[in-house]
Amino acid sequence: MINKVFISVIGESHASPEIAKLAEEVGAEIGKAGAVLVCGGLKGVMENAAKGAKSAGGTTIGILPGSKREDSNPYIDYPIITGIGYARNKLVVKTGHVVIAVGGSHGTLSEIAFALGYKIPVVGLRTWQIIHHSGIVDHNINYVTTAKEAVEAAIKLAKAAGKPEEVKEYHS
Amino acid sequence: MINKVFISVIGESHASPEIAKLAEEVGAEIGKAGAVLVCGGLKGVMENAAKGAKSAGGTTIGILPGSKREDSNPYIDYPIITGIGYARNKLVVKTGHVVIAVGGSHGTLSEIAFALGYKIPVVGLRTWQIIHHSGIVDHNINYVTTAKEAVEAAIKLAKAAGKPEEVKEYHS
Amino acid sequence: MINKVFISVIGESHASPEIAKLAEEVGAEIGKAGAVLVCGGLKGVMENAAKGAKSAGGTTIGILPGSKREDSNPYIDYPIITGIGYARNKLVVKTGHVVIAVGGSHGTLSEIAFALGYKIPVVGLRTWQIIHHSGIVDHNINYVTTAKEAVEAAIKLAKAAGKPEEVKEYHS
Amino acid sequence: MINKVFISVIGESHASPEIAKLAEEVGAEIGKAGAVLVCGGLKGVMENAAKGAKSAGGTTIGILPGSKREDSNPYIDYPIITGIGYARNKLVVKTGHVVIAVGGSHGTLSEIAFALGYKIPVVGLRTWQIIHHSGIVDHNINYVTTAKEAVEAAIKLAKAAGKPEEVKEYHS
Numbered sequence: 042m043i044n045k046v047f048i049s050v051i052g053e054s055h056a057s058p059e060i061a062k063l064a065e066e067v068g069a070e071i072g073k074a075g076a077v078l079v080c081g082g083l084k085g086v087m088e089n090a091a092k093g094a095k096s097a098g099g100t101t102i103g104i105l106p107g108s109k110r111e112d113s114n115p116y117i118d119y120p121i122i123t124g125i126g127y128a129r130n131k132l133v134v135k136t137g138h139v140v141i142a143v144g145g146s147h148g149t150l151s152e153i154a155f156a157l158g159y160k161i162p163v164v165g166l167r168t169w170q171i172i173h174h175s176g177i178v179d180h181n182i183n184y185v186t187t188a189k190e191a192v193e194a195a196i197k198l199a200k201a202a203g204k205p206e207e208v209k210e211y212h213s
Numbered sequence: 214m215i216n217k218v219f220i221s222v223i224g225e226s227h228a229s230p231e232i233a234k235l236a237e238e239v240g241a242e243i244g245k246a247g248a249v250l251v252c253g254g255l256k257g258v259m260e261n262a263a264k265g266a267k268s269a270g271g272t273t274i275g276i277l278p279g280s281k282r283e284d285s286n287p288y289i290d291y292p293i294i295t296g297i298g299y300a301r302n303k304l305v306v307k308t309g310h311v312v313i314a315v316g317g318s319h320g321t322l323s324e325i326a327f328a329l330g331y332k333i334p335v336v337g338l339r340t341w342q343i344i345h346h347s348g349i350v351d352h353n354i355n356y357v358t359t360a361k362e363a364v365e366a367a368i369k370l371a372k373a374a375g376k377p378e379e380v381k382e383y384h385s
Numbered sequence: 386m387i388n389k390v391f392i393s394v395i396g397e398s399h400a401s402p403e404i405a406k407l408a409e410e411v412g413a414e415i416g417k418a419g420a421v422l423v424c425g426g427l428k429g430v431m432e433n434a435a436k437g438a439k440s441a442g443g444t445t446i447g448i449l450p451g452s453k454r455e456d457s458n459p460y461i462d463y464p465i466i467t468g469i470g471y472a473r474n475k476l477v478v479k480t481g482h483v484v485i486a487v488g489g490s491h492g493t494l495s496e497i498a499f500a501l502g503y504k505i506p507v508v509g510l511r512t513w514q515i516i517h518h519s520g521i522v523d524h525n526i527n528y529v530t531t532a533k534e535a536v537e538a539a540i541k542l543a544k545a546a547g548k549p550e551e552v553k554e555y556h557s
Numbered sequence: 558m559i560n561k562v563f564i565s566v567i568g569e570s571h572a573s574p575e576i577a578k579l580a581e582e583v584g585a586e587i588g589k590a591g592a593v594l595v596c597g598g599l600k601g602v603m604e605n606a607a608k609g610a611k612s613a614g615g616t617t618i619g620i621l622p623g624s625k626r627e628d629s630n631p632y633i634d635y636p637i638i639t640g641i642g643y644a645r646n647k648l649v650v651k652t653g654h655v656v657i658a659v660g661g662s663h664g665t666l667s668e669i670a671f672a673l674g675y676k677i678p679v680v681g682l683r684t685w686q687i688i689h690h691s692g693i694v695d696h697n698i699n700y701v702t703t704a705k706e707a708v709e710a711a712i713k714l715a716k717a718a719g720k721p722e723e724v725k726e727y728h729s
Contacts (some may be wrong), residue, residue, distance in 0.1 A: 069229065102291055108307060108331075109640070118273055119249065121293055122307040125641040126624070127499065128297075128472040135280060135294040144518050147502035155471065156497035159280075170516040174488050280470070297469040298452070299671065300644040316690050323670035328645065330663035344686040346660050421635065438683040446635055450677075452651060463593070463618055465637055469644075477622060479638040488602075 045100075046076040049137030049190070051109035052086025052168075053146040060144035061089045063166055066188030067141055068093025068101075077102065079136045082113045082120055082128070088141050090165045091116035096196070104133050123154050127138055131155050142182070150202050162183040162198035164191050218371045219365050220276075221309030221365070223325070224258025225318040226342075232316035235338055238360030239313055240265025240273075246364055249274065251303070251308045256313050263288035277352040286302045302325050308370035312353070312364050314340040320383055321355045329353050336363050336369035388392045390420040390543045391446075392536070393481030395497070396430025396512075398491040404488035405433045406509055411485055412437025412445075413490035418536055421446065425473070426457045426464055430487050435460035439492050445548030448477050482543035484510035486526070487536050501525050508535050562592040562715045563618075564708070565653030568602025568684075569668070577605045579682055581699055582704030583657055584609025593618065597645070598636055599630045606630035620649050634689035644691040647671050654715035656708050658684035658698070673697050673717050677716035680707050709727045 048071050062148065068090035071078045072141040078094040080087040091101045095116045099192040103117035106129045127148060132142055134155045134170055142153055156163045157179070162188045165182040172178050183198065184189050188190020222241050224236055236239060240262035243250045250266040250383040252259040254275020263273045269287045275289035278301045295301040306312055306327045313336045314325055321340065328335045329351070337354040344350050355370065357363045386441050390536065396408055412434035415422045422438040424431040426447020435445040439460045447461035450473045457464040467473040471492060478484055478499045485508045486497055494513065500507045501523070509526040516522050529535045563589050570581055587594045594610040596603040596721065598619020607617040612633045619633035621704060622645045629636040641647040650656055650671045657680045659670055672679045673695070681698040686696050696725035697713065699708045 056506065078235075102293070104293065118351065119291055120308070121274070121304065123304050124307050125300075125304075125472070125644050127476070127502065128469070128475045131470070131472045132295050132297075134409060135296050136292070147498045151495045151498035154491045154498055155418060157473065158491035158495065165517045171494065172514040172516070174511045174513060177672050191230065252686070269650065269726060298643070298647070300469050300641070300647045303644045312571065319670045322687060323667045326663045326667035326670055328626065330643065330667065331398050339690045341690060342688040344688070346683045369590035386659070446637070447636065463635055464618065464652070465648065466653050467648050469641075472641075476637065476639050476641075479640050480636070525691075 046074075046077050046139070047079050047093060047137045047197055048080040048195050048199070049133050049140045049152075050086065050090040051081070051133060051140060051141060051145065052143040053149060054083050054085035054087065055146075056085040056089060056144060062168065064089035065093035065187055067143055067166070067191055068095075068099070069097045070188050070192035072097025072099025074196060075099075076196065077191075079104065079133060081106070081133050082116060082117050084144065086145075088114035088116060090143070101175070102136070104129050104136065114140050125150070134161060137158065137161065137193045138202065139164065141166065141195050143191075144207045145169055153182065161200075162195070162202055164194045166191050214365050216269055218246075218311070218368055219251050219309045219375070220248050220367050220371070221251040221263040221305050221312045222258065222315060223290065223305060223312060223317065224315040224319050225321060226251035226257035226259065227318075228256050228257040228261060228316060232258060232339065235360055236315045237265035237268075239338070240267075240271070241269045241314055242364035244269025245273025246368060247271075248364075248368065251276065251305060253278070253305050254289050256286060260286035260288060274308070276301050276308065294362075299323070306333060309327070309333065309354070311336065311367045311373065313338065313367050314365075317341055325354065332374075333373055334367070336366045336370065338363050387544060388551060390418070390483070390540055391481045392420050392458070392543070393421050393423040393477050393478060393484045393496075394430065394434040394512035395484060395489065395493050396434070396487040396488060397493060398427050398431065399427035399490075400429040400488060404430060404511065407532055408433035408487045409436050411487055411510070411535055412443070413441045414536035416441025416443025418540060419443075419537075420540065423448065423477060425450070425477050426461050428458060430489075432458035432460060434487070442471075446480070448473050448480065458530050460528060469497070478505060479503065481505065483508065483512065485537045485539050487535075489513055490541050491495065497526065504546075506539070506546055508538045509544065562590075562597050562655070562712055563653045564592050564711050564715070565595040565598070565649050565656045566602065566606040566608070566659060567649060567656060567665050568597050568659040569665060570601035570603065570604060571662075572590070572601040572660060576602060576683065579704055580605035580659045581609035582613070583659055583682070584705055585613045586610075586615025586704050586708035588615025588710060591615075592708075592712065593682060594683065595620065597649050598633050600630060602661075604630035604632060605654065606659070617634065618652070620652065643667070649665050650677060651675065653677065655680065655711045657706075657711050661685055669698065676718075678711070678718055680710045680714065682707050
């Protein structure tokens with residue numbers, strides 16, 4: 042049983058107006074649903090989503106790559122200062138029960154890949170499509186078209202997964 | 214100007230009753246002061262401090278070394294799942310404006326060392342003493358004897374420091 | 386001017402016989418070319434490539450996710466013990482002047498994504514295809530069909546790039 | 558049975574002439590002994606030790622905190638580019654079967670602490686002394702006074718330890 046759902050929102054730091062709007066709507070839906078928004082703490086989709094969450098009374102965590110607290114966008118309640126660069130992408134993914142990708146550049150793709158590897162569910166909104174070397178499109182991304190659908194799917198997947206952290210890392 | 218003070222409490226995962234009591238008092242003072250408690254999220258000092266903070270209505274962040282959310286002690290509001298082992302000690306230190314060490318084993322010593330290296334202020338309660346190879350005792354740890362003094366000193370140091378994250382990491 | 390070229394070979398830990406053969410050939414070409422092979426140090430493509438490199442008198446580095454030296458495959462000269470789980474994928478990528486992806490699962494995809502984000506050249510042998518949310522296939526992967534072509538392309542790209550590490554990480 | 562001994566040499570990046578000389582001698586002894594020198598790859602003790610190792614025909618690995626290969630000192634054969642800042646201190650320690658501390662600032666202290674926590678043997682040459690909060694001096698550092706003694710002790714400890722990586726990290 043999950044008491045509080047943590048949803049990681051990932052996406053590019055330079056978002057088009059359309060993607061920015063979508064990210065803000067995703068954040069607002071997360072806030073309304075009483076879930077906690079986790080993101081990378083910087084600009085673009087991260088800022089738009091955090092802004093949306095705060096506008097709906099939600100709570101936001103930003104896992105920053107750098108060492109400066111000031112890099113955090115103004116909608117982050119709890120900045121986590123990692124100083125490990127983009128190795129922090131793994132932490133953004135793991136801290137969520139589920140991931141929502143909105144648009145996205147190569148950093149976002151690394152996060153989608155980490156999530157799929159860890160068997161953390163991924164919901165996709167206008168994001169990457171990936172084709173395995175066998176020629177088959179990877180069907181592990183749950184594509185939806187609206188912010189509302191994204192958050193509904195995310196919460197459902199988080200609850201169904203229960204323990205998304207069960208995939209063992211090779212570091213015993 | 215710091216809006217909200219983040220205080221990292223570090224210490225051993227197997228605490229004596231005396232150290233445990235001290236950690237809980239530190240957490241309670243942090244909660245009363247309206248600061249956010251950051252810790253490693255596990256047992257011992259981390260759990261005692263988080264328990265104290267929650268008893269005083271505070272907010273707690275636990276930066277976990279492993280990949281399992283369930284490793285989090287029950288007093289953590291926001292578990293950060295890093296999966297990077299004790300490399301996360303650096304993150305615990307950096308996420309605070311200031312660090313309070315309560316007792317402590319070798320892991321705690323690594324955190325004190327990181328904090329001193331980053332010029333993040335350290336308050337010490339029955340913790341390590343360190344002697345430089347020049348033979349001089351390192352005076353950068355601010356030793357106090359009660360939980361109340363520790364949190365008062367921590368908040369004062371955090372505000373005086375302003376931007377403890379100014380020390381540049383060698384990763385430009 | 387690059388004195389010694391470091392080539393990171395990435396790919397799945399459970400390789401089909403065909404992919405395994407290709408990886409071994411890639412390793413052998415790297416060894417013959419006098420370049421240093423960098424990989425994740427484990428089984429599958431990592432082991433096959435390291436085996437090929439050693440058979441050709443080359444040098445091999447394995448950047449292990451876990452804490453056990455024994456996880457290293459027997460063809461690794463220099464095991465780097467990270468204990469940071471798959472956050473080490475970033476290190477595998479950065480340690481090479483160039484990356485060759487052979488086959489690959491989600492971990493490999495995270496490495497391709499990191500490389501593209503850092504503008505480290507990527508050569509692909511039967512690996513992922515990725516389609517941006519704009520609908521455009523990402524043309525930053527240099528697809529080839531033989532091991533010989535892969536290593537020739539890799540060395541050429543490494544020398545042309547010169548300083549692939551110029552992309553700044555957000556951690557100043 | 559250890560085939561090849563990996564010795565991590567740690568110490569400050571701004572070394573006094575006396576410490577620098579000692580570090581270079583340590584490196585030379587490591588080279589003569591046929592062991593592999595691991596270090597942080599930068600200046601000061603790291604550079605002096607690597608220089609010593611190369612002068613004796615040894616092999617050197619530098620685990621760099623930053624993203625720039627050029628930060629590597631000129632005596633490093635195999636630079637590992639981590640881009641995770643001083644979180645890489647853990648990797649420097651883990652990659653060695655044993656650690657030799659020469660002089661040292663706060664970064665070195667964090668490495669000593671990590672090594673002690675992981676039960677990796679530590680040999681100390683004019684380095685930190687640490688006093689536990691119980692008031693007892695920590696006797697886990699093996700202090701010696703010459704470079705020759707340091708490397709002899711290190712190799713003996715490495716072989717006796719056998720598997721220093723047996724201490725489990727909390728990241729299953």
